[in-house]
Amino acid sequence: MESPDPAVSALYFNGRSSRASPVSLSVANGELVLRGDDVERRDALAELRLSEPLGRSPRLISFPDGAHCEVPDDASFRVMLARSGHRDAHVVRWQFAPTAVLASLVALAACLVLAHEWLLPRVARQVAARVPAELAKRVSDETIAMLDANVFGPSQLPLARQQALSARLVNLKQADGPVVLPQLLFRHGRSMGANALALPSGLIVVTDELVALARNDEEILGVLAHEMGHVSQRHGLRLAIESSAVGVFAAWYIGDLSALLAGVPAALSQARYSRRFEREADDHAARLMTDNGMSAGHLADILERMEAPAGAGQGADRDGVASASSPTDYFSTHPLTDERIRHLRAR
Amino acid sequence: MRIFLTSSCMMDKNTNALPVVFSGQGRDYFGIWAVNLLLTILTLGIYSAWAKVRRMHFFYRHTSLAGAAFDYHGEPLSILKGRTLAFLMFMAYQISAETEPIVAAIVFVILMAVMPWLLHRSLCFRMHNSSYRGLRFVFRGGVRQAYVVFLGLPLLILISLGLAFPLWVHALKVYQYGSSAFGRSEFQCALSRAEIYRIYLVAGVVAIGVTLATTLLLGLGVAESLSMDEGAETRVLTMLGGMALLAGFAMMLCVAPFVAARVQNAVWNGLSLGPHRFRSVVSGRRLAFITLTNLLGVIFSLGLYRPFAELRLMKYRLQSISMLPGGDLDDFVALAEADLAAIGEESAEMFDVDVGL
Numbered sequence: 001m002e003s004p005d006p007a008v009s010a011l012y013f014n015g016r017s018s019r020a021s022p023v024s025l026s027v028a029n030g031e032l033v034l035r036g037d038d039v040e041r042r043d044a045l046a047e048l049r050l051s052e053p054l055g056r057s058p059r060l061i062s063f064p065d066g067a068h069c070e071v072p073d074d075a076s077f078r079v080m081l082a083r084s085g086h087r088d089a090h091v092v093r094w095q096f097a098p099t100a101v102l103a104s105l106v107a108l109a110a111c112l113v114l115a116h117e118w119l120l121p122r123v124a125r126q127v128a129a130r131v132p133a134e135l136a137k138r139v140s141d142e143t144i145a146m147l148d149a150n151v152f153g154p155s156q157l158p159l160a161r162q163q164a165l166s167a168r169l170v171n172l173k174q175a176d177g178p179v180v181l182p183q184l185l186f187r188h189g190r191s192m193g194a195n196a197l198a199l200p201s202g203l204i205v206v207t208d209e210l211v212a213l214a215r216n217d218e219e220i221l222g223v224l225a226h227e228m229g230h231v232s233q234r235h236g237l238r239l240a241i242e243s244s245a246v247g248v249f250a251a252w253y254i255g256d257l258s259a260l261l262a263g264v265p266a267a268l269s270q271a272r273y274s275r276r277f278e279r280e281a282d283d284h285a286a287r288l289m290t291d292n293g294m295s296a297g298h299l300a301d302i303l304e305r306m307e308a309p310a311g312a313g314q315g316a317d318r319d320g321v322a323s324a325s326s327p328t329d330y331f332s333t334h335p336l337t338d339e340r341i342r343h344l345r346a347r
Numbered sequence: 348m349r350i351f352l353t354s355s356c357m358m359d360k361n362t363n364a365l366p367v368v369f370s371g372q373g374r375d376y377f378g379i380w381a382v383n384l385l386l387t388i389l390t391l392g393i394y395s396a397w398a399k400v401r402r403m404h405f406f407y408r409h410t411s412l413a414g415a416a417f418d419y420h421g422e423p424l425s426i427l428k429g430r431t432l433a434f435l436m437f438m439a440y441q442i443s444a445e446t447e448p449i450v451a452a453i454v455f456v457i458l459m460a461v462m463p464w465l466l467h468r469s470l471c472f473r474m475h476n477s478s479y480r481g482l483r484f485v486f487r488g489g490v491r492q493a494y495v496v497f498l499g500l501p502l503l504i505l506i507s508l509g510l511a512f513p514l515w516v517h518a519l520k521v522y523q524y525g526s527s528a529f530g531r532s533e534f535q536c537a538l539s540r541a542e543i544y545r546i547y548l549v550a551g552v553v554a555i556g557v558t559l560a561t562t563l564l565l566g567l568g569v570a571e572s573l574s575m576d577e578g579a580e581t582r583v584l585t586m587l588g589g590m591a592l593l594a595g596f597a598m599m600l601c602v603a604p605f606v607a608a609r610v611q612n613a614v615w616n617g618l619s620l621g622p623h624r625f626r627s628v629v630s631g632r633r634l635a636f637i638t639l640t641n642l643l644g645v646i647f648s649l650g651l652y653r654p655f656a657e658l659r660l661m662k663y664r665l666q667s668i669s670m671l672p673g674g675d676l677d678d679f680v681a682l683a684e685a686d687l688a689a690i691g692e693e694s695a696e697m698f699d700v701d702v703g704l
Contacts, residue, residue, distance in 0.1 A: 011414075011415065013480045013481030013482070014481065015482070015681060016680065017482075017677065017680050018479070018480040018481070018676060018677055018678065018679035019677035019678075020480065020677065054375070054379075054404055055371060055372055055409065056370050056371070056372060056375065057370065058408060058411075060416065062420070066481070067481060068418070068478065068480070068481030070415060091386070091397075094378075094382045095382045095383075095401075096375070096378050098378075100382060101377065104381040104382045104385040105381050105651075108381065108384060108385050111385075253650060253653065254642060
């Protein structure tokens with residue numbers, strides 16, 4: 001003989017008016033039995049909509065005829081239902097099981113890492129390839145105007161020397177990949193020191209200090225070939241797309257879209273190439289040098305000198321050819337440059 | 348900023364006001380959030396419809412008034428239908444944008460023409476699937492009015508260079524709240540245009556002040572950093588970014604919470620349902636404090652605080668509302684079947700399009 005469950009008290013609404021009547025509930029033979037002063041009904045459990053258990057909220061029951069029942073004490077009702085063989089959906093059990101929640105968190109973190117490390121670079125490459133040339137040109141022109149106003153001074157290099165270097169650059173044979181039509185600009189680097197940088201439209205800026213630092217033209221060409229690698233692989237645009245995507249995601253997640261204001265322009269103008277972009281540009285430079293009968297070692301030579309401490313007169317301070325190593329950087333890139341030099345020499 | 352705070356402290360204790368009570372707990376919501384987010388990602392977004400239903404259930408069922416909870420009846424498949432439609436429309440626009448500009452323009456016009464109708468369906472869906480004490484809410488707003496609110500007035504905002512924005516907010520709130528009904532009883536929304544205009548006027552003045560202040564700071568920062576030669580360019584950029592961020596935060600803390608608080612109070616204090624009235628006493632300062640601490644919480648917990656933050660904001664906004672009953676809450680009556688059919692409430696043809704209204 002099965003002991004009957006103690007009845008659970010609830011509020012019943014008939015669905016036609018908002019009047020509440022107190023009732024007691026019990027479950028017998030797969031049926032929900034509801035008894036009150038002016039109501040008594042039996043309904044098969046299978047025909048009712050039993051809301052899922054949910055934290056401290058009351059359990060709600062909807063009847064097929066629109067009637068509604070509210071069970072404040074879900075704990076006792078849950079026991080009664082479980083005894084009648086009712087099972088909650090898997091998801092419901094997971095939501096309140098600490099191990100399942102923890103596992104979800106770990107999996108979410110894994111998804112986030114995967115999206116950032118694998119998906120985003122691929123999407124950014126696709127999107128960068130579709131950026132129209134006019135847009136790339138506008139971004140580049142704005143950036144160079146800003147740098148001219150704030151950083152660079154006019155070049156003091158003789159015009160003949162500038163033209164000679166430009167000619168050697170334009171005459172470089174480009175074997176593979178999209179052909180880049182480089183346009184060379186000379187500037188006095190000032191606080192930027194010996195450096196070179198590439199803009200998405202194919203504009204390559206070389207500082208007088210870099211030209212002075214080079215022992216021969218091949219070294220300069222090595223640096224320029226590296227910058228052409230950045231242009232041909234669209235690194236500037238890819239970086240801007242990647243960092244603004246991260247910015248949009250973070251702003252959306254935190255729930256404040258105004259943070260975007262800060263992130264996007266900063267990402268565009270900083271042009272701080274990531275490790276893998278430097279590596280790709282080095283490979284591009286090495287191929288270009290070899291194809292044109294020069295050794296990739298020249299690039300390694302000048303890289304080494306740019307990395308050398310400021311005793312030599314010109315320490316490379318900003319990214320461009322040598323990776324960033326100014327004190328504002330939050331991770332040192334010296335080991336990275338050493339590794340790049342070794343890699344170039346090994347070719 | 349004091350001007351925002353005048354209405355918040357006039358709570359009279361001697362009425363039989365029925366407060367809205369929200370009993371949801373962060374630790375319960377956290378599990379729901381984590382499991383449902385993961386399932387949504389693993390199913391490439393399809394599960395999001397089910398996740399939304401669970402989320403709505405959590406918020407509705409933890410909200411109670413006079414000892415009875417609210418209930419949500421939306422079906423995941425209806426939500427999935429709406430989301431699929433929205434996705435297809437978005438894709439249609441994306442694809443057409445890559446072809447001829449004229450094609451893209453035509454697709455855009457078609458989408459704009461359909462959107463008010465979709466938003467109307469969405470409002471119907473949401474109200475129809477909300478219930479309290481076994482009675483459904485109903486949205487009785489007309490489709491023609493939806494075109495005025497969602498297409499006509501936004502165009503007017505463009506033409507008037509933003510001056511009509513408060514007018515639109517007013518029309519939207521009156522349409523949304525004033526066209527709703529609970530069973531056979533209709534909500535009345537007595538919201539004055541002047542009040543909404545006053546709120547946005549003050550907000551506009553504060554926003555201009557904040558912008559001027561940050562621009563001034565920015566100017567000083569740039570001047571100072573340029574006077575130092577070494578590393579000037581990085582400093583200028585950092586400064587620019589920092590100032591834009593500061594301006595954004597300032598708007599977020601000094602303007603948005605106060606506007607949200609005052610609009611919510613204005614809408615609910617002017618709302619009535621038969622003999623019953625409502626009162627909302629959201630404080631802009633408190634809302635700004637919650638916004639700021641939520642932001643810090645999310646950042647320093649590496650994102651894990653987000654469900655708690657969402658819950659906290661919702662709890663505050665809900666619990667600021669109370670009902671001033673003008674009679675017995677047992678006296679509401681459901682619409683008859685014939686009335687339901689007359690206003691097109693057959694749930695079969697319903698679907699939900701997500702809108703942040």
